[in-house]
Amino acid sequence: AHSIVIAPSILACDFGRLHEEVRRAEAAGADWLHLDVMDGHFVDNISFGPAFVDFVAKVATVPLDVHLMVERPDHYFPRFVKSAANITVHVEAQHDVRKTLAGIREMGRTCGLSLRPATPFEAVVPYLDQIDLLLVMTVVPGFGGQPFMPEMLTKVQDARDRRERLGMKYRIEVDGGINEKTAAQTREAGADTFVAGTSVFAAPDMAEAMRKVRGV
Numbered sequence: 334a335h336s337i338v339i340a341p342s343i344l345a346c347d348f349g350r351l352h353e354e355v356r357r358a359e360a361a362g363a364d365w366l367h368l369d370v371m372d373g374h375f376v377d378n379i380s381f382g383p384a385f386v387d388f389v390a391k392v393a394t395v396p397l398d399v400h401l402m403v404e405r406p407d408h409y410f411p412r413f414v415k416s417a418a419n420i421t422v423h424v425e426a427q428h429d430v431r432k433t434l435a436g437i438r439e440m441g442r443t444c445g446l447s448l449r450p451a452t453p454f455e456a457v458v459p460y461l462d463q464i465d466l467l468l469v470m471t472v473v474p475g476f477g478g479q480p481f482m483p484e485m486l487t488k489v490q491d492a493r494d495r496r497e498r499l500g501m502k503y504r505i506e507v508d509g510g511i512n513e514k515t516a517a518q519t520r521e522a523g524a525d526t527f528v529a530g531t532s533v534f535a536a537p538d539m540a541e542a543m544r545k546v547r548g549v
């Protein structure tokens with residue numbers, strides 16, 4: 334079983350105080366920092382790119398978990414290798430999934446595969462032998478602050494059950510609307526890695542909010 338990881342999503346932070354926000358999240362107990370790269374094609378929003386991620390890497394002392402919500406992750410992932418510890422791509426994007434995942438590992442980083450709420454678990458099954466992490470979206474990707482979709486709990490359970498049955502090792506990460514309550518539900522279903530944006534960055538006490546997500 335994997336240790337519990339909390340990965341605050343930088344998308345929810347005050348970009349005007351990015352340096353301090355990174356420090357604040359680390360001091361509050363972040364294990365990783367989650368960086369949501371959006372290209373305006375794969376999702377209906379544009380967030381930030383390689384230069385922003387490189388800046389975060391300069392100030393951060395914890396590993397960066399880069400979530401590429403881009404149409405061509407095969408073309409763009411190399412731009413993040415310098416700064417990312419993990420790079421996650423979407424199964425629905427326009428690329429040869431197997432080739433992209435292998436490429437990320439060849440460049441010495443762990444690789445993750447993510448699926449939108451509307452994408453059935455079966456769509457990622459062919460790639461489970463190739464990934465270090467499965468990112469189950471619990472909101473429609475593109476924006477922070479959206480409500481958690483409880484119907485995703487069965488997908489988390491499927492991911493865990495299949496992993497046990499196939500004797501695989503991938504982490505199960507959940508992302509979107511994760512707070513104390515939904516973290517407990519998804520952990521119960523099999524998640525071990527928790528992205529939290531609004532619930533921790535907007536909290537009056539960030540360390541307490543992270544402890545609540547961690548379930549301690």
Ligand code: DX5
Pocket residue numbers: 342344345367369400402472473474475476477478479508509510511528529530531532
């Ligand atoms: C959404 C992103 C999520 C989002 C999480 O497309 O992938 O990581 O930033 O933010 P909250 O926790 O506020 O839902």
Ligand code: ZN
Pocket residue numbers: 342367368369400508528
């Ligand atoms: Zn994300």
